[in-house]
Amino acid sequence: MPSLPIPVFASAVLMFLFLRLWVTRGKLSPIAILLAVCALQTGILALAQHYLVPGMRMVQPITATLIPPAAWCAFQWTAVRPVRNSDLLHLLAPITAVAALITAPNFLDIFVPSAFAIYGFAILIVSHKGPDAQPRAFLVDGNLPSRIWHVIGAALVVSALSDIMIVAAIASGFGHLQPWIISLFSIGNLLLIGIISLSSHLQAEDTSEEEPLRTSTEAEQHVWQRVQAYMADHRPYLDPDLTLARLSRKLGVPAKTLSTIINQETGENVSRYVNDARIAAAQKALIDGATVTAAMLSSGFNTKSNFNREFLRITGTNPSKWLANVMSSKADISGIAEDQ
DSSP, X not given: OOSSOHHHHHHHHHHHHHHHHXXXXXXXXXXXXXXXXXXXXXXXXXXXXXXXXXXXXXXXXXHHTTHHHHHHHHHIIIIIOXXXXXXXXXXXXXXXXXXXXXXXXXXXXXXXXXXXHHHHHHHHXXXXXXXXXXXXXXXXXXXXXXXXXXXXXXXXXXXXXXXXXXXXXXXXXXXXXXXXXXXXXXXXXXXXXXHHTTOGGGOOOOOTTOOOOOOOOSOHHHHHHHHHHHHHHHOGGGOTTOBHHHHHHHHTOOHHHHHHHHHHHHSSOHHHHHHHHHHHHHHHHHHTTOOHHHHHHHTTOOOHHHHHHHHHHHHSSOXXXXXXXXXXXXXXXXXXXXXX
């Protein structure tokens, strides 16, 4: 066993992050629950692998099967949809693990990594569809939530591979490598999932006042005209917490229909369409004399990283250089007019 108690360290870090998130948000968010499950598993791994506490090796595979469904539910609840009663079906994973432990313990060697792999690939597949498939994610974040969930999904798949590596090491007579595999792969991936899940880009909108969507029977072109009018008159893009779900409620159009129409009319997803409007507002503010920070905040961005990323995507340069180029062009035009 490695002299450094990596599982103990990882468990303490994850528990601290869980408590910090719980206290700062004032409630058990889906991400906090995922952190708690990861902290629980690393703590049990510490007791089973480092301190050799009797019985913990039997508990270890049971608690492990809580992590994949917890990650999937956190993904769904923060990015895709609200909680549903059908989510209780994901408890079948730990229930199956308990049944296997009693009746066919060897089945756990297949079932546990399979659960990690299945849920990991599911997150990868859905998050690969981009921001339009995540209506509860903040549009200002663009593709970042999708990329973060990509990493979490990949971490689950790698965890499945680590379980397979452990079984292969034992079967081939290299059982002494098991603690190292657990410390470097299993614990490392749990720590990665816990830390990266704290990203502010994964925080969902508050749905305490969420209203059911009204089904629209209007023609797509009429809906697109309504979208354009609403964007021009109400400027919802100035709200940094705007989501596809919130925009669809305001318009009374289902989120999937809204994203499809915007994509058809603009060739872009909803996030890019909204951020295009934000950058246009920022450009006007810069020309009117606002500072870069003031233009960023007034146009619906709340972080410089998001603002600079989208500004670069649209203009090919940063705000300061863009403004200098615009002012230089205006000066050249003014000089030509005076000469004439």
